[in-house]
Amino acid sequence: MLLRSLGVLALATSSCALQWFPVNSKGEIPLEIEPFEKGQEVQFDCIQRNIDNGEHKFDQQNKIIYGPFPKCKETSKPFSFAYGVNQDINCTIEFSDELYHLFQLYIHEDAPFSCRLPLSSEMLSIEKGGAYIPFTFNFRGEISESHLDIDSSMNVLITKPSNDLAEQYTFISAVAFGSGTNTTRIVIGEELTLNFAIRWFDSLSVKGKTGYDLPYDDGFYKFPMSFIPMSYTVFYSYISLTSVVTALMTLLITYKWVNQKRRYMPLDNESKQD
The missing domain is CATH 1.20.5 (Single alpha-helices involved in coiled-coils or other helix-helix interfaces)
Incomplete structure (x- = not known):
């Protein structure tokens, strides 16, 4: 226990005054997390916004209100994905009046489509004060007076710790962004099928300090100048095949x-x- 405290203290008081990210609601490093399992369904929530100006919605305690991603017609549940699994997922959403006006803000970049991934798989871990990773969806397209043109092809890139230790099955970073050359015309009441290509990176070398008792290795999970954009699992599968x-x-x-x-x-x- 003493060595753990000394390790965390050394990280916090380094010459560069680096601060570990992410921290929990108390501003503390989350030393103990409940890891995810390979293939486990990952659910997340997103900031709820006002359709007139894109500002956050707040509850009576002046805390930002979070809610689920829009429901997918295919599953009748909000969009989710399997931990550590490369997969292609279709999610058909219906554009209610509110969602339509929110997408006007997202596409015009007046407000971000901001979500969060829990660092721990524990039930309601964020609500209990646990740490989380930002997860932003960058939708793109064109806004017209009568309709929206939306790029429905989305790449989702997720970085996980660069090892295969089950106790470190969590997240480093995540982002989703439009990557197609076509758009779909949408008006209020219509449906749009979002095509998500989810890819995981677990082979990135860490350029920084290691050896501290932390949730995972500390440092910059940097893309090399040239690399194969796939996980070790997929890479070794291709080698074996x-x-x-x-x-x-x-x-x-x-x-x-x-x-x-x-x-x-x-x-x-x-x-x-x-």
């Missing part, structure tokens, strides 16, 4: 070559007669 295919092709070619040699090889009796 390539090895198996190569071995089968080699076996097939060798088998055909041996058969051909046997087909044209003279028998002993015929050789003697010659």
Whole structure:
């Protein structure tokens, strides 16, 4: 316990005065979190905004009100995803009058579509004061007087700790952004299918300090100058598949070559007669 306290104190009082991110509601480093499990459904919430000016909504305690992402027609539940799994997900949402006017603000960049991912998988961890990671959706398109043109193709990039330790299954960063070359025309009352391509990064090298007793390694999870944008799990799967295919092709070619040699090889009796 003493070593843990000394490690956290050393991080907080370093020469650069660096502060660990994220912290909980008390401003403390979340030393103990309940990790996610591979494939576990990740639910998150988003800031609720006023449609007239995009300002946050507040409750009676003057706290920002959060609510779920719009419901997907495919599942009848708010959009969610599986932890640590690369996947493509369709989410069809209906544009009520309120959501339509909010998207006018989002596309015009008058207000961000701001959400948050809990650092811990514990039920209601954020409500209990737990730390969270910002998760912003950058929708793009064009605003017209009679309709909206929205890019429905969204890349979702999520960074997790660069190891495969189950006790560190949490988040470093996350962002979603429009990545298509086409838009869909939407008016109030219509539906739009959002196409999410979710990709996880768990192979980024950490450029910073390590060794402290923290939720995960401390430092800059930096993209290298050139890298393969996939997780270790997917990368090793491709390597294994390539090895198996190569071995089968080699076996097939060798088998055909041996058969051909046997087909044209003279028998002993015929050789003697010659």
